[in-house]
Amino acid sequence: MTERTSNCPNCGAPVSFKWSSSVQTVCEYCKSILVRNDVDLQKVGQVADLPPDSSPIQMMTEGQYGTHSFVVAGRIIYEYDQGSWNEWHFVMNDGTDGWLSDAQDEYIVTFRANVTSGLPAEKDAKLGTVYQWNKVSYMVTSRTLAHYRGVEGELPFQYWDKTAVVFIDLKSDHGEFATLDYSDGDPVLYTGKAVDFDDLRLSNIRKFEGW
């Protein structure tokens, strides 16, 4: 993986990309949200202070998924009426990327699924409805109206001016997990599975006072 380094158009600090497909990053110094054009970086926004966070995961946390190792390169923080959660964007050693969601220390790894047809409109995906994608049956188990709260690090798409987002979570009866993301209007499907904290074999994690 070659790192490409440029400078923050806002403060001039060096900005590097760990992943070649990253579209957006956040300057670690001035918290400017930077979007990559052909050659330049363009400031499109500013990250407000992030809410108090109690995820054991942080930027640069490393771990294992299946036979691959990964490193956390970015994240999106969402808020909803029951609190907040993190979607950690990780890059694997084979060059692909995925998401490690951490909601109240329940860990789910998902990857963008190659499914575009047969995805329901948001209002149709009611609780208990069953859908089948890639030969797996999933049932809608939660509908969440979330608010974009902040970003950090590298993301595979531009994500900085969103407000309210609807997520529909689904589970199979064999441990698979799916999320329908309606943040761009058209649904985008992510599929994966819930994982044990210990199975992720995470390193470079945060410490908690008294633990």
Place this chain on the structure above:
Amino acid sequence: MVLSGPKKEVPAVAVRSVTCPGCGGAVTIRSFGSAVNVVCGSCHSVLDAQDPQVKILQKFKDAIRQNPLLPLGSRGKIRGILFEIIGFQHRQIEADGQVYGWGEYLLFNPYQGFRYLTEFSGHWNFIAPLRTLPQAHTPGAQSDRFYLGERYKHFQTATAKTTFVLGEFPWQVRVGETAEVTDYVSPPRVLSTEVSSDKEINWSMGEYITGTDIWQAFGLKDQPPPAVGVYENQPSPFGSQPRKIWRYCGLLLGLALLLWIFHLSTAHRQQVFSEAFVFDPAANEASFVTAPFEFEGASTVQVDTAASLHNQWIFINFALVNEETGKAYDFSREVSYYGGVDEGESWTEGSPRDSVTLPRIPAGKYFLRIEPDGDHTLGKIGYSVAVIHDVPNSTWFLIAAPLLLLPAIFTTWRSIGFEHRRWQESDHAPATSSSSSDGDDSE
């Protein structure tokens, strides 16, 4: 991987405490940023833990204070993971006009997340959220669920109401809120689903744990409350005992059967003596002895008596006498046979044949002393006596077989009784017992 930018060490996440705007009391937050609501320990107001102003979400009123059995802030290891008790809520359901209340403790580990302990009448469950949906083969909340190849039977569906809260929660919590809860049991486990409004279906898996184990895990000094009654997923004290005992009894019975068959097939059934006699009741005949015969080896002896009788009886005193030692085995038999025609129907009573088996007789030379008796007013009776050595004896087997089954039947009966008490508390209680349980005889 080379890093650009500041390589700052992120400090450990600190425990914080907030000031209750209701009473000014200090409120510790133990689950760091995960706390969504926190309840003030002094005035019991529900506070917004995510809000810098810690706004009051619900004031405490009219609720009955419930003291948690496990103090908030206690730490203990369950299934190898260290947890801290950070929240407590008391919830209740109403069934058949009766209110059943239980306590729910929220456990937290900053890496492993949240678990729960529930307590009802001294019965405890350790509960973790479920990631995989249990399957239902037929639709409906009452149909059984299947999880990891195990069948969970529907136990109860009820509306649970929160009546008291303390500590902190990673979700919105309010006194008075309700959720539809359904339990499916496969002792010692219970699958539970909770549906609150139309936004979320939560599944969890509980496993029965004793109060003693919890007290030990959290290092509590006093004694856990005693478990009262039978709880929905309480493992039966008989466990797989009935099955084991049945298997064991079956095995013994099989062995006994084999032994019996072996015994039946290897018996010699050697006829060592047979002779026909005529008895004249009118002759006042005294006893007489037979010719001697020999038993090779100690074994059972069968003595058969057959008499040509019709509406008559013969009573014989026998003595099997050892020629060398003089030891006599006395026994008497009565042979009687009646028959006739009454109102066009023929009938018979008794049998002209009799057979008796003597238990193990030592080897040696023996003879029979025979002393017949009969009705002096009737005629002569021809009869024959045969002695058969080494006949199979089935008595022991007929006695042993039911005795062998007794412990199995007893254990099964007690196990059924336990299961009956378990299911009496469910939605599927037998109709007869639910009416009687309302009476004075319960508790």
